Amino acid sequence: MALNTIHSKVRGTANANSVIIAVGGGKGGVGKSFLSSNLGIFLANMGFNTVLVDLDLGAPNLHTSLGEPPPKRNFHELLSGEIETLEECATTTQFPKLRLITGANDHKELANMNVAEQSILMSALFKLNADFTILDLSAGTHTTTLDFFLMADRHIIALTPDPTSIENAYRFMKAAFFRKIKRFDRQLQIDKVVASLMDSADSMGIKVPADLLNKIAQVEPVRGAELKNIMNKLRFDLVINQTRSMKDAQLGQSIQTVCSKYFGTPVHYLGHMDHDNAAWHALRKRKPLILEYPHSPIYSQALSIARDLASPHLKKAVV
Amino acid sequence: MSGRSGDQTYYEILEVSMDAPHHEIVRAYEQAKITYAPDSPALYTMFTAEEAQELRRLVEEAFRTLSNQTKRKDYDHKILGREKTTSATSNEELPDFGPIPEPTPLTRTVTTPISNANAHIKSATPTPQATSTQAVPAGFAKHRFGVYEVKPEVEEEITKQLSFDGPFLRKIRQYKNINLEQLSKETRISRSFLAAVESDDFDALPAPVFVRGFVVQLARLLGLDENKVAASYMEKLKNKGK
Numbered sequence: 148m149a150l151n152t153i154h155s156k157v158r159g160t161a162n163a164n165s166v167i168i169a170v171g172g173g174k175g176g177v178g179k180s181f182l183s184s185n186l187g188i189f190l191a192n193m194g195f196n197t198v199l200v201d202l203d204l205g206a207p208n209l210h211t212s213l214g215e216p217p218p219k220r221n222f223h224e225l226l227s228g229e230i231e232t233l234e235e236c237a238t239t240t241q242f243p244k245l246r247l248i249t250g251a252n253d254h255k256e257l258a259n260m261n262v263a264e265q266s267i268l269m270s271a272l273f274k275l276n277a278d279f280t281i282l283d284l285s286a287g288t289h290t291t292t293l294d295f296f297l298m299a300d301r302h303i304i305a306l307t308p309d310p311t312s313i314e315n316a317y318r319f320m321k322a323a324f325f326r327k328i329k330r331f332d333r334q335l336q337i338d339k340v341v342a343s344l345m346d347s348a349d350s351m352g353i354k355v356p357a358d359l360l361n362k363i364a365q366v367e368p369v370r371g372a373e374l375k376n377i378m379n380k381l382r383f384d385l386v387i388n389q390t391r392s393m394k395d396a397q398l399g400q401s402i403q404t405v406c407s408k409y410f411g412t413p414v415h416y417l418g419h420m421d422h423d424n425a426a427w428h429a430l431r432k433r434k435p436l437i438l439e440y441p442h443s444p445i446y447s448q449a450l451s452i453a454r455d456l457a458s459p460h461l462k463k464a465v466v
Numbered sequence: 467m468s469g470r471s472g473d474q475t476y477y478e479i480l481e482v483s484m485d486a487p488h489h490e491i492v493r494a495y496e497q498a499k500i501t502y503a504p505d506s507p508a509l510y511t512m513f514t515a516e517e518a519q520e521l522r523r524l525v526e527e528a529f530r531t532l533s534n535q536t537k538r539k540d541y542d543h544k545i546l547g548r549e550k551t552t553s554a555t556s557n558e559e560l561p562d563f564g565p566i567p568e569p570t571p572l573t574r575t576v577t578t579p580i581s582n583a584n585a586h587i588k589s590a591t592p593t594p595q596a597t598s599t600q601a602v603p604a605g606f607a608k609h610r611f612g613v614y615e616v617k618p619e620v621e622e623e624i625t626k627q628l629s630f631d632g633p634f635l636r637k638i639r640q641y642k643n644i645n646l647e648q649l650s651k652e653t654r655i656s657r658s659f660l661a662a663v664e665s666d667d668f669d670a671l672p673a674p675v676f677v678r679g680f681v682v683q684l685a686r687l688l689g690l691d692e693n694k695v696a697a698s699y700m701e702k703l704k705n706k707g708k
Contacts (some may be wrong), residue, residue, distance in 0.1 A: 314511045354517065401501035401508035404481060408521075409512050 169299035173319030176287035191245035191454035357411025469609035
């Protein structure tokens with residue numbers, strides 16, 4: 148059976164050379180798709196082989212942000228065993244180096260993916276032949292969303308200065324953080340320690356995840372340090388969208404501080420994008436911003452975010 | 467008290483590096499004040515009101531220390547390790563002088579045990595008025611604050627010394643058994659300025675013209691050539707300072 152054969156393939160980053168960027172953020176409408184599509188376009192224009200993956204399983208619409216018609220191929224073909232690799236269902240776009248992979252529009256059951264399907268899709272994503280793979284995630288903190296977020300090399304959190312968005316972004320980060328701890332504490336065989344520490348968190352003076360990591364390191368010095376190392380790799384990259392004032396833009400700095408205090412792991416403020424009617428007009432015309440309004444401030448802001456994002460990987464990608 | 471506040475240094479609280487200049491600390495403090503303000507949206511659902519209050523208190527505490535050069539120096543010594551702390555912050559202790567400790571017992575054998583013992587009691591509790599009228603035992607010298615044991619190798623180092631910096635002045639002061647309190651009383655220069663002069667902490671000192679006055683007074687009380695010391699010290703200040 149095709150499904151089994153694919154499932155048995157080794158999952159991992161062994162032969163992968165692509166940098167996976169996940170764009171999440173918990174709340175809907177904060178500009179995840181807008182950010183993903185523009186990052187994709189900019190990275191492709193910089194000369195990187197880029198693949199955009201729409202993982203908003205229930206409601207894929209990334210193609211609309213890109214100004215593309217709904218793709219005919221989708222990754223459901225891979226899950227049902229019709230095709231072997233994700234490359235086959237990647238559709239080309241008007242941008243030479245940018246390809247798009249989406250979920251099917253007509254399969255309603257695809258909104259819920261089972262673990263086996265998720266695993267197949269993940270291995271296929273790891274094996275994608277590209278410089279950058281951008282995962283546009285769905286809203287909410289569903290475990291599937293979290294797993295796709297955690298599989299990435301770069302973890303972008305998109306949010307707006309609204310309290311609702313900040314609250315959801317925090318919730319999303321917390322959920323991702325604890326899902327990662329949970330995954331690795333079992334591997335490191337310290338799940339019992341972690342569980343008992345979390346049960347008696349109040350009496351141990353553990354208030355935030357940073358305290359928990361420190362306590363674990365005290366109880367289990369070697370494996371605790373290992374866990375800390377692993378958790379340090381979960382570096383959130385913050386992007387504040389729809390900023391309307393300097394104060395909004397500065398909020399990113401504050402959120403970065405609060406998050407790194409809270410989690411005890413590095414958090415990075417990648418940049419902000421202004422609230423701009425250009426974005427709204429471009430979407431109305433179903434054209435990407437880069438083609439419609441190349442002189443808008445938001446264009447340069449998105450470009451600088453893309454550059455910052457790409458810079459650590461430049462050597463790796465361009466050889 | 468929460469665990470994380472205990473583990474973090476003031477530098478980590480303000481998110482600056484240990485060698486951050488003053489203006490960066492001010493900027494970090496202003497940013498931190500915005501971040502931890504009671505109505506800050508960034509704190510929402512992450513820290514409770516009490517935790518935020520504690521964080522604000524820590525930020526204030528950190529800034530109070532790091533914005534004051536003298537306090538910051540002391541704090542740096544404190545967090546840079548225990549062994550450094552004991553030698554660097556306790557001015558009253560006599561540091562190991564010279565590379566070889568052998569000469570000290572040699573001079574001691576010259577003086578008689580009784581006078582030696584007496585002198586130790588006196589020098590340990592120097593009282594400005596009482597000791598000045600008393601006879602000085604052999605191997606000891608006196609100054610207006612009391613007596614001290616003469617060590618030829620130290621005296622030689624002082625006469626040979628051409629450049630006088632803060633730490634060397636402190637060495638001489640400690641060798642002559644004078645504490646900062648006495649100096650401050652005599653010269654009417656505040657203790658913190660005297661300490662700053664001795665630790666070459668030029669940022670904590672006032673305008674050079676005042677510093678020169680301090681150094682001249684200090685040199686006079688330590689029995690040094692005030693012109694030589696002041697010229698040498700001011701040269702140092704000019705080169706190292708802003």
